[in-house]
Amino acid sequence: MLKNKLQNSKISFEMGLVQEANVSIEFNTLTDFIQNKLCGRKLIFIDPIVLVNNKSILDLEYKNKDVSIIPTNIQEKSKNIENAIEILKIFEHYGIGRRDELICAVGGGALMDVVSF
16 A cells, blocks of 8 residues: 655655555755765756756756766657667766766656666
């Protein structure tokens, strides 16, 4: 059983399992999340439409040399191995590994599929 509770602008869930657990999920803005994430380089692939509607994200790149914003237009029909390879080339260009860097995909499901491949 899953219950949703809204308390003081926070959403929490209670799950009835063999072992009970309380899970708390806090929602931040994308800008807050990226600024507060303690890691090395931060590479953000973002759908151009999302970027146009959230121009404050560009300030992150301007204010922080470790943040790179990559406008990326991937649609369901362009989800293919060639585009996945292009994403990997971008990782290589920026020196992105898997240990101490943040890789973020902001946009539709196809963009997230290709970036996380």
